[in-house]
Amino acid sequence: MSLRIVVCVKYVPDATGDRHFAEDLTVDRDDVDGLLSELDEYAVEQALQIADEADEAEITVLTVGPEDAKDALRKALSMGADKAVHVEDDDLHGTDVMGTSLVLAKAVEKIGYDLVICGMASTDGNMGVLPAILAERLGVPQVTLLSEVSVEDGRVTGRRDGDTASEQLEAALPAVVSVTDQSGEARYPSFKGIMAAKKKPVESWDLEDLEIDADAVGLEGAWTKVEDAKERPARTAGTIVKDEGEGGKQLAEFLAGQKFI
Amino acid sequence: MAEVLVYVDHVDGAVRKPTLELLTLARRIGDPVAVHLGAGADAAAGVLAEHGAVKVLTADAPEFADYLVVPKVDAVAAAYQAVSPVAVLFPSSAEGKEIAARLAVRIGSGLITDAVDLEAGDEGPVATQSVFAAAFTTRSTVTKGTPVITVKPNSAAVEAAPAAGAVEQLEVSFGELATGTKVVSRTPRESTGRPELTEAAIVVSGGRGVNGAENFPVIEALADSLGAAVGASRAAVDAGWYPHTAQVGQTGKSVSPQLYIAAGISGAIQHRAGMQTSKTIVAINKDAEAPIFELVDYGVVGDLFDVVPQLTEEVKARKG
Numbered sequence: 202m203s204l205r206i207v208v209c210v211k212y213v214p215d216a217t218g219d220r221h222f223a224e225d226l227t228v229d230r231d232d233v234d235g236l237l238s239e240l241d242e243y244a245v246e247q248a249l250q251i252a253d254e255a256d257e258a259e260i261t262v263l264t265v266g267p268e269d270a271k272d273a274l275r276k277a278l279s280m281g282a283d284k285a286v287h288v289e290d291d292d293l294h295g296t297d298v299m300g301t302s303l304v305l306a307k308a309v310e311k312i313g314y315d316l317v318i319c320g321m322a323s324t325d326g327n328m329g330v331l332p333a334i335l336a337e338r339l340g341v342p343q344v345t346l347l348s349e350v351s352v353e354d355g356r357v358t359g360r361r362d363g364d365t366a367s368e369q370l371e372a373a374l375p376a377v378v379s380v381t382d383q384s385g386e387a388r389y390p391s392f393k394g395i396m397a398a399k400k401k402p403v404e405s406w407d408l409e410d411l412e413i414d415a416d417a418v419g420l421e422g423a424w425t426k427v428e429d430a431k432e433r434p435a436r437t438a439g440t441i442v443k444d445e446g447e448g449g450k451q452l453a454e455f456l457a458g459q460k461f462i
Numbered sequence: 463m464a465e466v467l468v469y470v471d472h473v474d475g476a477v478r479k480p481t482l483e484l485l486t487l488a489r490r491i492g493d494p495v496a497v498h499l500g501a502g503a504d505a506a507a508g509v510l511a512e513h514g515a516v517k518v519l520t521a522d523a524p525e526f527a528d529y530l531v532v533p534k535v536d537a538v539a540a541a542y543q544a545v546s547p548v549a550v551l552f553p554s555s556a557e558g559k560e561i562a563a564r565l566a567v568r569i570g571s572g573l574i575t576d577a578v579d580l581e582a583g584d585e586g587p588v589a590t591q592s593v594f595a596a597a598f599t600t601r602s603t604v605t606k607g608t609p610v611i612t613v614k615p616n617s618a619a620v621e622a623a624p625a626a627g628a629v630e631q632l633e634v635s636f637g638e639l640a641t642g643t644k645v646v647s648r649t650p651r652e653s654t655g656r657p658e659l660t661e662a663a664i665v666v667s668g669g670r671g672v673n674g675a676e677n678f679p680v681i682e683a684l685a686d687s688l689g690a691a692v693g694a695s696r697a698a699v700d701a702g703w704y705p706h707t708a709q710v711g712q713t714g715k716s717v718s719p720q721l722y723i724a725a726g727i728s729g730a731i732q733h734r735a736g737m738q739t740s741k742t743i744v745a746i747n748k749d750a751e752a753p754i755f756e757l758v759d760y761g762v763v764g765d766l767f768d769v770v771p772q773l774t775e776e777v778k779a780r781k782g
């Protein structure tokens with residue numbers, strides 16, 4: 202039987218751009234170019250490798266995000282994923298992690314899955330908790346923060362490098378996996394891949410397709426509220442010296458003045 | 463007074479510093495009730511009481527070590543039922559965040575991760591977050607359920623505040639999902655003898671400029687002279703010069719020490735994401751245009767192989 206893999210990918214504002222908040226204190230997604238969260242490329246890569254090892258597999262990439270989020274899906278398709286699902290709805294504006302995970306859970310169930318693969322964290326919200334919440338909502342094992350992953354005989358195994366120990370994990374499918382940037386470089390889309398991606402199916406679903414009430418998501422439905430967002434004051438210009446042979450001593454003087462020595 | 467649940471991060475009863483910081487922050491909101499899971503509760507109870515825990519709820523079972531995350535969620539959920547707290551606080555470790563997240567969905571509560579400060583507000587705790595690689599500071603509240611908040615290390619100075627700390631056994635029944643993800647084996651990390659990276663008051667990091675594993679002792683010697691932890695950029699880690707556990711940045715550790723010294727690190731946005739909240743920042747880099755200099759309190763434009771050893775000698779001399 203075919204292994205059904207769903208990869209959750211997020212469309213995020215470019216971290217090297219001037220990221221900021223809009224007036225309603227949500228992320229301004231218009232002013233900064235968006236892209237596929239770089240950490241989700243690792244998830245796509247692992248999906249491709251797992252699919253290669255399987256007898257038969259189908260990879261669906263899934264995103265919840267605005268119109269432009271299709272770009273993220275195209276990138277994943279050009280890397281080699283088979284098809285894509287885009288959940289898009291005006292009422293999704295301002296959704297927090299509880300809402301996002303609800304939408305992803307419903308969409309994953311509708312697609313049908315044996316394995317869900319996520320990145321370790323998005324490069325904007327950076328919470329790093331969505332995969333665990335998704336597993337909780339779906340009622341399946343979480344096998345998260347893996348630096349190595351493989352799937353065999355209906356089981357997923359992997360290595361999780363924690364603070365105090367490195368653990369070898371194992372769970373039966375279906376399961377939710379997240380992979381770190383230690384899992385292996387993501388491939389670049391080939392020209393052939395980019396051309397092929399143009400013909401691959403991208404479905405668009407809205408909240409109604411997923412039978413989700415508008416008030417369960419969006420800014421109104423969020424369980425958290427951003428009260429204010431302030432740009433961090435620019436650091437006052439520090440002292441910069443050129444080493445003319447005494448740089449280390451000068452630095453020591455500074456550190457002593459700050460009572461670090 | 464209202465009670466606040468505080469999840470205890472510990473190694474066999476040795477309570478880690480971020481938990482003591484949490485107890486300090488928890489006292490701004492209510493009376494801390496500590497939840498200690500696994501072995502070593504007796505050893506931990508004294509320390510927790512000393513730092514303000516009015517009660518210590520404990521449970522031990524093989525499930526906590528043999529299966530990933532979920533058994534601990536079951537246990538904290540049991541503590542939540544027993545106490546009816548006004549907030550639940552976790553340290554922002556990978557595991558702490560995942561337990562917090564699953565608990566939050568289960569109890570129908572909003573979740574805030576990686577807070578760097580916490581105050582009492584009119585409608586519950588207000589959490590400060592440092593976002594977009596620390597370019598913005600936000601203040602957020604939870605509007606539904608009992609706020610579940612994870613807090614980064616070094617967000618508060620630990621204060622002692624002796625309290626009763628009465629130890630109580632927690633009844634936990636594990637759900638079906640608890641045994642879903644088996645921990646087949648565990649290899650403990652070897653201790654370096656240096657302070658824990660995320661908790662250290664001083665961090666000295668090396669980057670691509672260190673130019674080889676064989677040169678990292680230059681960084682280590684400076685760290686040791688200052689009693690600091692050693693960090694590394696991803697470039698240094700990817701090149702195999704230093705272990706990934708030392709990586710500072712978006713996909714490595716996020717640190718917030720009193721003093722951060724970056725040697726041979728350019729200051730890419732992903733590196734800044736993990737160190738920009740450091741109180742004092744110092745950089746040594748031979749390129750005067752390196753972006754790291756935009757952040758520094760003190761910078762030396764120069765070759766790290768000249769500057770760092772000279773600094774190390776100076777520190778040693780001054781410390782006598």
Ligand SMILES: Cc1cc2nc3c(=O)[nH]c(=O)nc-3n(C[C@H](O)[C@H](O)[C@H](O)COP(=O)(O)OP(=O)(O)OC[C@H]3O[C@@H](n4cnc5c(N)ncnc54)[C@H](O)[C@@H]3O)c2cc1C
Pocket residue numbers: 209210211212228238240241244263264265266296297298299301305318319320321322323324325326327328329330331332425573574575593594602
């Ligand atoms: C600066 C900032 C701070 C925030 N703080 C909070 C907060 O404290 N509490 C809160 O509830 N919400 C918060 N949010 C909102 C939250 O980030 C979004 O709801 C988000 O979609 C889910 O969280 P994440 O992206 O941080 O997920 P993470 O847990 O960091 O993402 C892990 C993985 O989940 C998958 N994923 C995440 N989002 C999507 C998506 N939209 N589509 C497909 N796959 C996805 C990806 O595989 C990703 O790699 C914050 C957002 C921002 C920008």
Ligand SMILES: Cc1cc2nc3c(=O)[nH]c(=O)nc-3n(C[C@H](O)[C@H](O)[C@H](O)COP(=O)(O)OP(=O)(O)OC[C@H]3O[C@@H](n4cnc5c(N)ncnc54)[C@H](O)[C@@H]3O)c2cc1C
Pocket residue numbers: 239240382668669670671672694695696697698709710711712713714715725726727728729730731732733736746747748749752764765766767
């Ligand atoms: C999704 C994603 C996640 C990432 N996560 C992280 C992360 O967690 N942490 C991280 O660090 N990076 C991360 N990166 C990588 C990041 O973008 C940079 O590539 C990395 O930080 C560069 O490391 P570096 O500063 O050591 O190297 P470089 O950028 O190559 O800088 C080396 C510096 O050393 C200086 N130098 C060279 N020789 C000497 C000398 N003898 N004396 C003094 N100075 C010298 C040079 O002038 C230069 O400025 C991530 C990237 C991506 C895409």
